[in-house]
Amino acid sequence: SQQGEEDPQALSIQEGENATMNCSYKTSINNLQWYRQNSGRGLVHLILIRSNEREKHSGRLRVTLDTSKKSSSLLITASRAADTASYFCATVGSGSRLTFGEGTQLTVNP
Amino acid sequence: ETGVTQSPTHLIKTRGQQVTLRCSSQSGHNTVSWYQQALGQGPQFIFQYYREEENGRGNFPPRFSGLQFPNYSSELNVNALELDDSALYLCASSLQGIRDNEQFFGPGTRLTVL
Numbered sequence: 035s036q037q038g039e040e041d042p043q044a045l046s047i048q049e050g051e052n053a054t055m056n057c058s059y060k061t062s063i064n065n066l067q068w069y070r071q072n073s074g075r076g077l078v079h080l081i082l083i084r085s086n087e088r089e090k091h092s093g094r095l096r097v098t099l100d101t102s103k104k105s106s107s108l109l110i111t112a113s114r115a116a117d118t119a120s121y122f123c124a125t126v127g128s129g130s131r132l133t134f135g136e137g138t139q140l141t142v143n144p
Numbered sequence: 145e146t147g148v149t150q151s152p153t154h155l156i157k158t159r160g161q162q163v164t165l166r167c168s169s170q171s172g173h174n175t176v177s178w179y180q181q182a183l184g185q186g187p188q189f190i191f192q193y194y195r196e197e198e199n200g201r202g203n204f205p206p207r208f209s210g211l212q213f214p215n216y217s218s219e220l221n222v223n224a225l226e227l228d229d230s231a232l233y234l235c236a237s238s239l240q241g242i243r244d245n246e247q248f249f250g251p252g253t254r255l256t257v258l
Binding site: 065067069074075076077078079082084122124126129130131132133134135136137 | 179181185187188189232238240246248250251
């Protein structure tokens with residue numbers, strides 16, 4: 035079963051706008067990771083945030099983590115058409131297996 | 145590119161048949177994990193192999209089995225295929241023991257069961 039839930043399930047925005055996706059999870063974690071997937075292909079690792087971190091940046095990406103609420107958000111600023119993809123959060127607990135959410139389908143319109 | 149390769153890219157089988165999927169891990173990695181991704185859903189963990197032994201398993205029946213070879217490449221075998229086994233199968237390689245244990249994914253094998 036999936037641990038995480040992401041919302042929205044689908045998001046459609048215009049180029050240049052910001053996109054925010056949210057992820058909730060159920061159990062304690064060591065870290066939380068965000069991945070991108072283009073058209074049912076392989077997963078591309080975007081960013082990792084550890085359980086003792088609250089915010090992390092990487093280029094146009096900003097991730098926040100609130101362990102008290104068991105939630106995370108991914109912000110993509112100044113979006114581009116090439117950002118169109120599915121985005122997944124995945125948690126890592128005591129083992130090294132990744133537990134994925136259902137994903138958010140982002141469409142960036144030119 | 146992650147350096148993780150999978151073969152074949154696509155595969156069509158019929159119910160009851162058996163299938164073997166292959167994964168070559170990134171150079172220097174000693175751990176391979178397999179995931180099943182049904183259409184429109186997130187990937188689900190099948191199992192993980194570390195130093196040629198199963199090192200954790202998800203909620204999948206025994207007809208899903210695997211192997212890891214001395215060069216750390218891996219196979220996923222599925223017996224008695226069912227229609228619901230149709231999915232994208234992803235493998236990910238990693239290096240056990242380092243902090244965060246980041247996993248690098250291959251492009252996947254698309255399995256269709258008719």
